[in-house]
Structures are given as structure tokens and as C-alpha cells.
Amino acid sequence: MATYEVPIICTISTTKRIEAESKEEAxxxxxxxGETDVMFLDHRYPDMGDWEVDEEYENDEEIK
Structure with missing residues (x-):
């Protein structure tokens, strides 16, 4: 029987604790x-794109 590698997509998000004087500095x-590492339970690293700050968080003036 043939074996196939099927690419699958999963969107994830996380937080990263960073000490800073302001939200902008953080x-x-x-x-x-640099990026945050993510590992599957079987100890493989997923092939993922670049991490970026959530746009809503970055633009929210009330979040300090």
C-alpha cells in the first residue's frame, strides 16, 4: 500500500512573557x-511561518 504525506494546517496563538517598561518596548x-518555538507531542517541530504580534493587541491604546 502507498504512503502519502498530507500537509495539514493549524493556526495557533500563544503569549510570551517579556519584561519591559512599556507595551511598545515589550x-x-x-x-x-526572535521567534517562539513550538514542538509537537512527538518532539517534531512544525514547519510554520513567522510569529507576529496580534494586531488588535498592538493597536489597543488601553492595554498597557
Whole structure:
């Protein structure tokens, strides 16, 4: 019987705890530090795109 690798897509989100003086500084530190690693339960790393800050969070003036 043939074996097929079927590409599947899953959208995920997470948070990253960053010490900073302001929300803007925390966002900049996130971009400076690089991406957050994600591992499947079988210890494989998924082939994923780049992480980016949630646009709603970044543009919300009330979130400090």
C-alpha cells in the first residue's frame, strides 16, 4: 500500500512573557529576540511561518 504525506494546517496563538517598561518596548523586544518555538507531542517541530504580534493587541491604546 502507498504512503502519502498530507500537509495539514493549524493556526495557533500563544503569549510570551517579556519584561519591559512599556507595551511598545515589550513588542520591540519580542521582535529583537526572535521567534517562539513550538514542538509537537512527538518532539517534531512544525514547519510554520513567522510569529507576529496580534494586531488588535498592538493597536489597543488601553492595554498597557
Amino acid at each position: 513588542i520591540q523586544k519580542f521582535y529583537d529576540e
